[in-house]
Each structure stands twice: as structure tokens, then as C-alpha cells.
Amino acid sequence: MAALPSGLLGALDPTSDRAVFRQIADQLREAICKGQLQAGEKLPSEAELVEHYSVSRMTVRNSLSTLQGEGLVLAEHGKGVFVRSRPPVRRLASDRFARRHREQGKSAFTVEAETAGSHPEVDRLEVREERASADVAARLGGARRVLARRRRYLLDRRPIEIAISYIPLDIARGTPIAEPNPGPGGIYARLEELGHRLDHFDEELRATMPTPAEVKELQLASGVPVIRLIRTAYDTEDRAVEICDTVMSADAYVLAYRLPAT
Template identity: 35%
Template sequence: MAPPRDETPRYRQIADELRARITTGTLPAGAPLPTEVELMEQWGVARGTVREAISLLRAEGLITTARHRGSHVRPRWPVRRLGVDRYKVETAQRDGQPAGKATSFTKDLGIGWDAYTLDKDFTEVPADEQLGELLQVDAGTPLLRRHFVFRSHGVPQQISISYLLLAMVSGTPVADPANEPWPGGNIAQLATLGVTVDQVREQVRTRMPTPDEARTLGIGDSVPVLTITRTMLAGGRPVEAAVDIVLPGDRVELDYVIDL
């Protein structure tokens, strides 16, 4: 009953054909794919075979599938650039008026990403081993944990979990969530405490999102994320550590300039 074993599996042939239509633009961004039933008829295969093909394309990030509404060609998002100079700009602003909202997030927003909202969640936690190492303190040292979800135009753009030494910020305006978003961002914030950040280290990795992250960022669970572990240092001493900044991989580009 199984059809002739010509060469490549049927479901792969179907996926190949659809992929070609997408990449050549015959199926433009946003266009609906044929329904499963249509594909069954066109190719003369069972539904499972069609679904296998579609799930391949979904895993490649080429399409999205919405329940009851079919699969559509995934539109390309404008790519948001996160430049290195975002930190330098903030530094420059530190001495002048902290006008506008220039967190390291909002600074990055190019065209079209000017308005934004935050979810904030501040708690106090003891340092675990990894955080202790990053911040060069003993495990158990009390930290202020700040969990942010940045959104612009309602679209989630970044998840970040950042840690500050509680002894450094306790009782200051920095420890008060009500003051977020803080004009000038993290670095301006620390400057009000007399801490001058002079070096930022970013460790960049990629991985697939957890189901939770995919939901929060509004991406398919087949779109990879960029993660950054960021350490801010003042005079060689770590003062802030963001262990897991999570960015949607389909619309972010990190831009680094290295002077030799």
C-alpha cells in the first residue's frame, strides 16, 4: 500500500515544493498555504503525510500555523539593532540632563519602536553559585532581583532578569519598582548611587526558547532566541549581573564594534 519508494520521502517533497514557493515569493509573506485537505488532494497522500511536511516548514521558521485559520507565510520582522554604543550614549547622558527614556533597551529602538511598556517584578534573593561568581561575592549574599519584560507597541521584545547587590541599593530609589522605567537606564541609575560603570561584558549564546519564553515573546517555539549574560563593572568590580537576557532571534541583531 505504501507508494513507490522513488527517492526522497513524499512529505519532504511536499515541503520542498512549498519552501520553493515561499523563498521565490510565489507565496508572499502573510499568504495562506493550501489547507491540509487541499494538499491531500493535490498530492494524493494521507493527512499525516501532509502534516509532516507542514511541521517541517514550521520547524524551519518559514510559516506559522494558527488553529482553525490555517498556515501562513511568516512575515519578516524589522530587524532591531542592539548596538554597542547604547552604553556609551548613556554614559554621556549621565553628566547632562537624563532627558527622555534611554534605557539600554529603548536606546536600541530604531524606527518604529519608540513607545514601550514594562512588566516589573522586584524580589530579594540570595546569590547562588553562578551569580556569586559573576558578582564576585559569596553564595548567599543578598541580592535584588529585577525581572523585566519589555514591550513596544504591545509586542514583547525582551525578557531580562538582572541582579544588584542588595547592600548597594537597599533603601535607595533604585530598589523601588515604581521608579521604572528609569531615565537613562541601568547605568544612569547606578550613577545616582555614586557608582560609575566603566565596562560592560556580554556573553552571547543561542538556544531554542522554552515554551514559556516563546509565549512571552510572541514567537513560534521554533524560532531560536539570543541570550546575553551581561555584567556591568565599575572600577573592575562587578556591580550588576543580568543572567538571562532573552531576545527573539527573528528580529534582533547584535552589533559590536571592536577597536584594536
């Protein structure tokens, strides 16, 4: 059997009160975090780990299961266990909704993707009129009927985000916003063309574990949480003109913000 790469894994601490399988998981996790095991790289096999640590196969499997639960690795039947690829999208809160991007015909997601050097896609889209939920109606100042735009975003063919925009029906009905493709710059560009010049956005952010439906739609590995972001867009008259409820795969995003010190 081939020896493990030099320095990749150390020895167990027999004096530690930490369970042996957790010590093994700790060492593998450290190797991943330090880049000794790169994204897509295969971990040492169960047999190699059993021999290296002189432990049972069940102990090794518990260690690997721990890393799977943390979303760090993926097991491929008959092939082995591999480090998960986790390409980040850098969201620049102070920049991604800048008017200059809309004037260039770019949506916020396109700007994010270009920042990451990746290819963006929308592979699922549904546009329909519906009754607003109590929460959406309250956020939109009492609007009871809305146009809902549901879509799933992919980055380099990987699902990373699902989003639903709600626009008051008195604004959206009969306009390009109600079309599957609203045109260059997205719905924000169309809102401004309709006279709703955007003034600011409020965002609420929280991390949660995904629902079964979100796990399926975002193809999430076990243990990967999601970021729930609710954004409200206001025009210069301080009217809420859109609510966007977004669920993002937490391992695909870095949220970067610049905050003033004064």
C-alpha cells in the first residue's frame, strides 16, 4: 500500500479525552483548510486511514461521516471520498446595485458572477400574478396583489441561489417586468424607466439550515446551511417597489461589505 503524503496526517493523542474518530476528522479537516487537500482531490482511502491510525474501519467511517456532515467532502460510490469544490461568489453590497451597472445592461447577479470570473445562468423561471402573503404585503406598504418572479441561478452550471421577487401589480402589470426576459439591466432598470428611480435598498440577512425542498433545488450536500436574504427596494418617493426573497447556498458566497466609520 502506498504511503500517505509526508506531513499530511499526524498521530493520535492517546491522552486526549476527544474521541478517536473526532481526532482523525480534525486532522483531515485541517489538511483541507490548509490546502494540503485541494478541492476535487481524493482523500486517503479507508484502508490507508485504518493502517495509518491503527483503528477500525468503523472509526474511520465515523470520521469521514463527520466531514460529510460539515459539507467538506463528498463520497462517490466505488470511487472514494473527495474534497468538495466550493467556489465563492463575492457579493459587494456597496456596489452590486450601482446604477452604472444597470445602464450597462447588467443585472446584480451578472455583476457578482463577473467579479468571481464565472458564467451565470438562470435555468428555471416562473412569472405570475398572485395574492401577496401577509409579510410581503406589509413590506410593500399594503399591496395585496403582486407580480411574482421565481428563478434559480446557476454559476458555472452549479445551482447556488433561488430567488423570488415581488413587485406591486399596479406597477408591473402590462410592462416588460411581467415578461420572462425583462430586458437589459433586469427589473431594476425597468422600474427606473417607469419613473421609480431607485433610492436605496434594505437587506435582512440570516443563516438557517435548508428545507428539504431547498436541499433538492440547490443540490446541497449534507451539513451545508443556507443564507436567507430579504431585500426591499425603495424609490425616491420612499415607496417599496420590490421585495426579493433569496436563498443562497452558504458555501458559495462570501458577503463583503464596506461600512463607513463616521
